Amino acid sequence: MQIVFGTSNHHKVKELNGIVKAYGIENVEFILPPEGFDPNETGTTFEENSLIKAQEASRISGMISLADDSGLCVEALNGEPGIYSARYAETPQKRIDKLLAAVAPYENRRAKFICAMTLTDKEGKVLFADKGECHGEIAKTQAGTGGFGYDPIFLVDGKNGLTMAELSDDEKNKVSHRGNALRKVLDYISRGL
Ligand code: ITT
Numbered sequence: 001m002q003i004v005f006g007t008s009n010h011h012k013v014k015e016l017n018g019i020v021k022a023y024g025i026e027n028v029e030f031i032l033p034p035e036g037f038d039p040n041e042t043g044t045t046f047e048e049n050s051l052i053k054a055q056e057a058s059r060i061s062g063m064i065s066l067a068d069d070s071g072l073c074v075e076a077l078n079g080e081p082g083i084y085s086a087r088y089a090e091t092p093q094k095r096i097d098k099l100l101a102a103v104a105p106y107e108n109r110r111a112k113f114i115c116a117m118t119l120t121d122k123e124g125k126v127l128f129a130d131k132g133e134c135h136g137e138i139a140k141t142q143a144g145t146g147g148f149g150y151d152p153i154f155l156v157d158g159k160n161g162l163t164m165a166e167l168s169d170d171e172k173n174k175v176s177h178r179g180n181a182l183r184k185v186l187d188y189i190s191r192g193l
Helices: 010-023 046-061 081-088 092-104 167-176 177-191
Strands: 002-005 029-031 065-074 111-121 126-138 154-156
Touching: 002 010, 002 046, 010 029, 010 167, 010 177, 046 065, 046 111, 046 126, 065 081, 065 092, 065 154, 065 177, 081 167, 092 126, 111 177, 126 177
Parallel strands: 002 029, 002 065
Antiparallel strands: 065 111, 111 126, 126 154
């Protein structure tokens, strides 16, 4: 079964397919939305934005669709950048630099990645929604080249001081917010759509 994944971020699709493979479900393939996918992310929560993206993907493809809305929430910054993680600064490196500067005055560097996922049918009706989290701390300096986004400055709990960007793709998928969310979606799909 092909499911449209409503995103413009190719890193997410690559991760998704790795998570599906490790999960071992057969006949599920995530494909990119048709050209023209341009959702208006006007929601005020991860859940709302994942619903907006999934419904837009269903609308333009006429197929069952999944979408995620994700981001990094930093305790000392009252949960920022949160749903604005992709819009926090112009480029990935500028976003990292801005976040390191913002957290610098604080001793508390606790943070978590959140990923909300929504699965919609071909008419855009919600079939399933849930979320995944990944807990850790903001590093003092960036390290690693894997993953994307804020991975080089996120120290994953239980990984001996390694950043998310220093983990292999499979290791990241096992502990990541996206892996934790997608496995719940795959559990739902396994029970029969
Ligand atoms: P789509 O909306 O098209 O899916 P996007 O990248 O704009 O792509 P989001 O609105 O969900 O997606 O924003 C997520 C941002 O949060 C992303 O651009 C990263 O900056 C950050 N982020 C999310 N998941 C991440 C991960 O696994 N590792 C590092 N940063 C992540």
